[in-house]
Amino acid sequence: MTDDARDTALEMDAVGKRHGRAWALRDCSLRLPAGRIAALVGPNGAGKSTLLHLAVGLSRPDAGHVRVFGRDPRGDTDALAEIGFVAQETPLYREFTADELITMGARLNRRWDAELVRDRLAAVGIPTGKPVGSLSGGQRAQVALGLALAKRPRLLLLDEPAAALDPLARHEFMGTLMDAVAETGTTVLLSSHLLADLERVCDHLVLLQTAHVQLTGAVDDLLAEHRTLVGPRTDRPEAVPGVRNVVRASHTDRQTTLLARTTGAGPADPAWSAHEVSLEDLVLAYLGAADSRAGVAA
Numbered sequence: 001m002t003d004d005a006r007d008t009a010l011e012m013d014a015v016g017k018r019h020g021r022a023w024a025l026r027d028c029s030l031r032l033p034a035g036r037i038a039a040l041v042g043p044n045g046a047g048k049s050t051l052l053h054l055a056v057g058l059s060r061p062d063a064g065h066v067r068v069f070g071r072d073p074r075g076d077t078d079a080l081a082e083i084g085f086v087a088q089e090t091p092l093y094r095e096f097t098a099d100e101l102i103t104m105g106a107r108l109n110r111r112w113d114a115e116l117v118r119d120r121l122a123a124v125g126i127p128t129g130k131p132v133g134s135l136s137g138g139q140r141a142q143v144a145l146g147l148a149l150a151k152r153p154r155l156l157l158l159d160e161p162a163a164a165l166d167p168l169a170r171h172e173f174m175g176t177l178m179d180a181v182a183e184t185g186t187t188v189l190l191s192s193h194l195l196a197d198l199e200r201v202c203d204h205l206v207l208l209q210t211a212h213v214q215l216t217g218a219v220d221d222l223l224a225e226h227r228t229l230v231g232p233r234t235d236r237p238e239a240v241p242g243v244r245n246v247v248r249a250s251h252t253d254r255q256t257t258l259l260a261r262t263t264g265a266g267p268a269d270p271a272w273s274a275h276e277v278s279l280e281d282l283v284l285a286y287l288g289a290a291d292s293r294a295g296v297a298a
C-alpha cells in the first residue's frame with residue numbers, strides 16, 4: 001500500500017451519481033485523511049446518503065472515481081472488509097436477538113470482535129437476548145453501532161444514526177462512538193443534521209449543497225480562515241481590506257455584519273472588528289448563502 005493510500009481513508013475524484021435524469025451528486029471531489037472524525041452535513045436531498053452509499057460500494061458512480069484506502073469499494077472484498085456502515089434508520093433483522101446477530105457476524109466477516117460488541121452493549125445496558133425489533137430506537141442504534149464496530153473497520157460510515165434518539169440516548173450513542181474511535185483510531189464519516197453534536201466530536205467537515213461539495217477541510221483550518229466582521233455600513237463588503245470572500249452579509253442603517261473568509265486573522269481596517277466563528281455559525285452561513293444565491297465559492 002502506498003503512503004497516500006494509507007494516509008487517505010476516502011477519496012472522491014469528480015464523482016457524479018444520477019438517479020434517472022437528475023444528478024444526486026455532481027463533480028464531487030474530496031479527500032478524507034485517515035484518523036479524522038468527519039461531519040457530513042447538508043440540507044435534505046443534498047446527496048449525503050448517496051455519497052455514503054458510493055463510499056461503501058452499495059452503488060456505482062456514473063462519473064469519476066471512489067477510493068477507500070486506495071481501493072475501489074465496488075466488488076473488492078478486501079476493501080469492503082475495511083468499511084463499517086450504519087445505514088439510516090439502522091435496519092436490522094428485527095426477529096433476531098443481538099446475540100444471534102453477533103454470531104451471524106462472526107460467520108460473515110473474516111475479522112470479527114464479538115467480545116468488543118458484547119462489552120459495549122453490556123456497558124450501555126442493552127439486553128442481548130431479546131429480538132431487536134422489541135428494543136427501543138436508541139437501543140437498536142447501539143446494537144447497529146456495536147455490530148459495525150465488531151468488524152474493526154478502518155473507515156466507519158454512519159448515516160444519521162442518532163436522528164430519532166432522545167437527547168440522553170443520543171449522548172450515550174455519541175459517547176460509545178467516541179470511546180471506540182479513541183481506542184481504535186478508526187476514521188469516521190458521520191452524516192447528521194445535529195450540528196451541536198457534530199461540533200463536539202468532529203475535526204473535519206464535508207458540506208454538501210444541491211449535489212455539490214460546497215466546503216470541505218479540517219475544522220481548525222476552516223475556523224481559522226473565517227471571521228464574523230462588524231463595521232460601518234458598506235454595499236461593497238468584498239472590498240473590505242483582508243476579506244477574501246464574503247459568505248454572508250447583513251446590514252442595518254449604519255452597520256454591516258459579514259461572515260467572511262479572510263486573508264489573515266481579520267480585517268486590516270481598524271474601523272472593523274473581527275470575531276471567531278463556531279462550526280455551527282460557519283455551516284449555517286454557507287447553507288444560508290447558497291439558499292439566497294446559488295454557488296458561493298468555497
Ligand SMILES: Nc1ncnc2c1ncn2[C@@H]1O[C@H](COP(=O)(O)OP(=O)(O)OP(=O)(O)O)[C@@H](O)[C@H]1O
Nearest residue numbers: 019020023024042043044045046047048049050051
Ligand atoms: N433511489 C433513488 N431514486 C431516485 N432519486 C433518488 C434516489 N435516492 C436519492 N434520490 C434523490 O437524490 C437526491 C439526493 O438524495 P440523498 O438521499 O442522497 O440526500 P440526503 O442528503 O441524504 O437527504 P436527507 O438529509 O433527506 O437524508 C435527492 O434529490 C433524492 O430525491
